[in-house]
Amino acid sequence: xxxxxxxxxxxxxxxxxxxxxxxxxxxxxxxxxxxxxxxxxxxxxxxxxxxxxxxxxxxxxxxxxxxxxxxxxxxxxxxxxxxxxxxxxxxxxxxxxxxxxxxxxxxxxxxxxxxxxxxxxxxxxxxxxxxxxxxxxxxxxxxxxxxxxxxxxxxxxxxxxxxxxxxxxxxxxxxxxxxxxxxxxxxxxxxxxxxxxxxxxxxxxxxxxxxxxxxxxxxxxxxxxxxxxxxxxxxxxxxxxxxxxxxxxxxxxxxxxxxxxxxxxxxxxxxxxxxxxxxxxxxxxxxxxxxxxxxxxxxxxxxxxxxxxxxxxxxxxxxxxxxxxxxxxx
Ligand code: SAM
Ligand code: SF4
Numbered sequence: 001x002x003x004x005x006x007x008x009x010x011x012x013x014x015x016x017x018x019x020x021x022x023x024x025x026x027x028x029x030x031x032x033x034x035x036x037x038x039x040x041x042x043x044x045x046x047x048x049x050x051x052x053x054x055x056x057x058x059x060x061x062x063x064x065x066x067x068x069x070x071x072x073x074x075x076x077x078x079x080x081x082x083x084x085x086x087x088x089x090x091x092x093x094x095x096x097x098x099x100x101x102x103x104x105x106x107x108x109x110x111x112x113x114x115x116x117x118x119x120x121x122x123x124x125x126x127x128x129x130x131x132x133x134x135x136x137x138x139x140x141x142x143x144x145x146x147x148x149x150x151x152x153x154x155x156x157x158x159x160x161x162x163x164x165x166x167x168x169x170x171x172x173x174x175x176x177x178x179x180x181x182x183x184x185x186x187x188x189x190x191x192x193x194x195x196x197x198x199x200x201x202x203x204x205x206x207x208x209x210x211x212x213x214x215x216x217x218x219x220x221x222x223x224x225x226x227x228x229x230x231x232x233x234x235x236x237x238x239x240x241x242x243x244x245x246x247x248x249x250x251x252x253x254x255x256x257x258x259x260x261x262x263x264x265x266x267x268x269x270x271x272x273x274x275x276x277x278x279x280x281x282x283x284x285x286x287x288x289x290x291x292x293x294x295x296x297x298x299x300x301x302x303x304x305x306x307x308x309x310x311x312x313x314x315x316x317x318x319x320x321x322x323x324x325x326x327x328x329x330x
Contacts, residue, residue, distance in 0.1 A: 001059035002300070004273075004307040008260055011061040015048060016267040016329025017076065021069040023099050024135030025123075027162055029196045030326030033072040041268045045079045047287055049086075051265065054296045056086045060263075065096040066329040068267065071103060077113050084114020093117060097160070097330070099134070100142035107148040118149050119158040119187075124168045125178060133167060146182070158185045158247070163206040172211055173218040179244035180219065187233050187247030193313060194275060196324035208234070208250035221246055232256050251275075257310025263303070264329050271300065272328055273307035278319060 002010040021030040038044075043051070052063060063083060070076060083094055095117040096110070103110075103118070110118075122142055124130040130139040149157050161168070161175050172188070179186035188211045193200035215221055221236035224245070233247035250256075257274075264272040269284025281303040286295060312318045 002263075002304045004304050006258075006307075006309060008258075008307070009059070010261055010263050010304050010307070011059055012262045013052070013055050013060045013063050014066050014262060014264045014329050015052065015063055016066050016068060016265065016327075017048065017070045017073045017079065018042065018068040019267045019327040020072055021067060021099070021326055022072055022101060022136070023069065023138075025121075025133055025162075026135075026167075026197070026199070027133075027164060027191055027195045028325045028330070030068055030324065033069070038074075041284075043265075043267065043269045043284060045075075045082060047269065047284070048079060048265075049082045051269075051283055051287065051296065052083055052086060053089065054293055055265075055300065056089045056091050057293075058297060058300060059090075061090065061092040063091060063094050065094075068326050068329075069099050069101075070096055071098050071101070071106070077106065077109055080110055080115050081113040087114070095119065097121065098145075099136075100145035101136065101138040102141070103145035104141065104148040107145065107152040107154070111152045111154060115154075117156060117158075118154050119160055120146055120149075121160045121162075122146075122175075123161045123163075124171055125174055126171065129168055129171070133164075146184070150182075150184075156185065158187055160187050160189055160249075162189045162191055163211060164191045165204045165206050167204075169206050172206075172214045176215045176219055176244075176246060179246060180238060180242045181244070183243030185235070185245040185247055187249055189249040190252045192251055192275070192325070193318075193320060194325035194328070194330075196326070198320060202252075205252060207253045208248040209253065212236070212246075212248055215246055231259075251311075252313050255310055255313075260307075260310070263300075263307070266323070266327065266329055271303040272323075273303055274311065275325070275328055275330075276311035276313070277308050279306070 022033040097119040100120040191205045220239035236246040270280035
């Protein structure tokens with residue numbers, strides 16, 4: 001099993017399959033989606049699979065596919081099928097996070113390939129605001145994808161919303177209502193300084209406390225989890241017994257670093273042990289040089305042992321990560 005030097009057990013791996021995206025969310029702002037051949041810097045599906053096999057043998061229980069936008073990677077269902085095979089080695093959950101623009105007609109196929117869970121990102125229910133945030137007019141596609149995921153039988157569907165002052169903070173209650181109406185979990189995330197344009201400012205960040213108070217004054221909510229136990233979110237149910245759930249993720253004002261169980265593999269094969277670390281460990285070079293499974297496992301252990309205690313957003317010593325969210329894998 002993987003333990004870091006703070007005795008945190010690492011069991012959750014985020015795998016970025018691409019750093020590109022078909023959206024341009026202003027708080028992330030990746031490079032455009034590729035057309036044509038695959039960038040040779042990216043790990044192939046075979047490379048991702050063989051690295052994940054080693055991660056699982058070291059006790060990783062959950063893998064979440066991310067990006068960039070994972071659905072822009074061609075034939076992603078093949079990778080899902082390969083990774084689902086790791087369940088016989090101890091993987092407990094294979095999940096994906098997507099912007100939902102291209103998921104609707106793939107929902108059932110991915111489910112039958114072994115995808116257990118899906119999370120969508122949706123910051124606005126108003127087409128004009130959605131467009132101003134994402135640079136895309138595909139709101140209706142995202143809503144269709146959420147419906148398709150439900151029809152395909154995915155359990156515990158989640159919707160993530162990043163709330164930014166002056167952009168979508170007037171939609172907090174509408175998004176909570178969306179959770180109630182559709183009986184799903186909406187998780188509100190504080191805006192983090194991981195945007196490639198470096199526009200983050202505490203003044204435009206809406207805190208989780210403010211979000212909770214806004215929701216609570218419209219629909220009273222009751223805390224469900226007294227401890228986050230390795231989860232990133234505080235979760236709430238509605239006091240009136242309505243369906244749906246609210247999650248609050250407060251990486252800036254109430255960091256969960258002390259309970260962090262995550263590690264990340266970037267699309268170009270680097271281990272990142274924290275979203276905000278500036279240090280990376282090069283698994284791709286090791287693999288392409290013909291490194292053995294033992295050498296790969298040793299590099300993973302070496303990286304985990306050096307996982308930093310936590311981020312320092314807000315402190316005078318804070319340094320922007322060496323990469324933006326889309327390039328690390330959110
Ligand atoms: N493209 C996919 C999507 O948007 O769901 C997956 C990758 S995206 C980087 C993963 C998550 O990171 C999304 O829910 C997105 O809202 C969140 N995210 C991106 N930049 C962020 C930032 N600066 N602060 C907080 N969350 C951010
Ligand atoms: Fe693309 Fe996701 Fe970043 Fe938005 S948050 S630009 S959908 S990678």
